[in-house]
Amino acid sequence: MKKSHIVLLVLVAAAVCVIVSMFGDFSTYETFASAATQPGKSYHVIGVLQKDKAMTYDPRIDPNHFTFYVKDKSGNVNKVIFNGTKPTDIEKSEQIVMTGYAQDGTFHCSKIQMKCPSKYKKDMVAVGNQS
Secondary structure, X not given: OOHHHHHHHHHHHHHHHHHHHHHXXXXXXXXXXXXXXXXXXXXXXXXXXXXXXXXXXXXXXXXXXXXEEEEEOOOOEEEEEEOOOOOOOHHHOOXXXXXXEEEOOEEEEEEEEEEOOOOOOOOOOOOOOOO
């Protein structure tokens, strides 16, 4: 192989590494327990809103403070503090993806993405036989 080919391959490999490091966010979803092992480090946690527990949001007192409870994929329920307004229709969401960090037994969330039920799913229809 020529030296120019080797140099070209090294440059292409370096370019791929730079692109992946700049644009690649290959983080996986964590649980509250694994996020608590390194307080302050940002994690993505996926879970289900606990509708039977209290949600606190009063825009007259603080419009950027919303607290609620979420059960993660391992079954742990944790208090979540979101520094923003209460998302519209959060009660209707199937899953919630939160970006934030754990601190003092709570999860401080800076971003919420809701996975809502699809309105394009076909309705379940009971079919009967006529005699």
